[in-house]
Amino acid sequence: MEEARSGDQNLSGDQNLSGDQNLSGDQNLSGDQNLSGDQNLSGVAESTLTMLLSSKEKGELLLLFHRNPGLMDDIEGIARRIGRSSSAIQSDLDDLVSIGVLGTVRIGSTNVVYLDRAKDKEVQDSIGEHIRSMRK
Amino acid sequence: MSREEKLRELVRASVTESIRGALGDSAMKALTYYVQPDLLISSPREFHQTLEKIIKDATPTLEYLIVKDLSERLGVQPRLGASDLEGIIQMAKEAMLDGYGGSSEW
């Protein structure tokens, strides 16, 4: 699955990048990958998956919101519900908001976080597709 | 229900619910097609390797969630670490033995 590319290799049409790869115009980069639209989407899904579960805190936040999709709370409230401090989860929450799985809304001077059900479903479906598209 | 069946049920529930809770139903069905929950009982190492081939850098967090879930179901604290699959499976097997008595079959 993994490509072998180093920074100092040529990308001329008939040269090898590694022992088993050529980069002629219409050839695969590696045995298992090509640059079709589906693989681009799969690449996006893979990096989303990695970002979603890049920390234990993110895992716990996803569990919390998936089990409680109607939860809407500020960072202190959310941190309290998973037994963490708000500083410990700030950057994880920000990442989940940037992916779109969580949304924010303002109440007074407070940011309130909630599960964006539609976007969350979209992300889940794309990750499911990505996993199904992989070979063992 | 035999010890083995009870253990299988427990581990299947932990694996599927942890994946479902983190990534949703679609991903859970897709992932457990490739990585059978029962493999975690027979070979935690192989389970880890197969999981890692598919979800790569997301593996440690998912394993952490599985270990945490299984610990809660067993009512124990993981012995060696939050992501120790082998350790928690060993504890699960011991818990089944304690529950039913008799010799180990693993």
Place this chain on the structure above:
Amino acid sequence: MSRVATGIEELDRMLNGGFVRGDAVLVAGSSGTGKTTLGLQYLVNGIAKGESGIYLSFEVLPDQLYRDAKNFGWDLRKMEEENKLRVLCTSPNLFVENSGTEVLLERAIAEVNPRRIVVDSISHISMYVEDDDLRKELYRTLMFFKTKRLSSLLLWEAPQFTKESIAISDAGMSFLADTVVLMKFVEIDSTIRQAIVILKMRGSKHEKHLREYEITSNGIVMKETFGQLEGIMTGSPTRAPSDKFLELFAKAGKS
């Protein structure tokens, strides 16, 4: 007058057909009397009649409510998937913030177009608001629900009082609410049983008897009135003189 039935047969009869549509109903009772069960049953029965709802909790997470409801055969997650229900959970301090109520509820209202709402519980708000402002805050909340044409059930954690009036401990909610329902434990013959009574129902007739109820595997089920017992509101009732007299008379006859 349009009615909002709870779906609990005998209770709806006590209410002369159900709560009055659009009214704010205060359901007061101590912990364990079944207020949450009544709230869920009210929403579930409303959904069965085509009326979507919102359950707003300040303490218990939706996950716990899903599990509790499953025990009664109510699949709340499925109702949410069908856009007939939203189970929301937030912190009371956000709810009482300026425009907090509107912001917290607007998406749910847009998604399910509810006719009913349960708030569990109004008592939590009192922890975040000064005593002087509490009544104002509760009034604002009730008015918001009325402008959205929601028939609201507001749960209030009342202490298991004996002789005091409910109004002393409820920050004036019993004055603000259109209907007041009281649920309480009573001791009869060394057994704890449960009693429900309609204390107030603005603009409508209602039954004045205390009735026994039970929490079964299908939810709340109403039973009979308490017959010749009196002082039930104290929590420790006694038999009315006529019963006592008959017992003594019967004993004297035998000896």
